[in-house]
Amino acid sequence: MLYLLLLIGGVCAAFFYCQALKSGLGYKRWTLAGMVFGPFIWPMFCMQKRMKVNKKFGFNSLIFRA
Secondary structure: OHHHHHHHHHHHHHHHHHHHHHHOOOHHHHHHHHHHHHHHHHHHHHHHHHHHHHHHHOOOOOOOOO
16 A cells, blocks of 8 residues: 555656646646645646746737647
């Protein structure tokens, strides 16, 4: 059971590290949060990413994503 929790924590840490680098967020903070809390921080990560985009471009701008 402990090995499973460590494995999930490691996988989530790697996932959030890659996503934070891709999104331009603080990678150390999200790696540690992914390791500690696992997949439960996904909604908070998405909200942080959306807030960063809205702060940079505004709420009324059109953003094309490929």
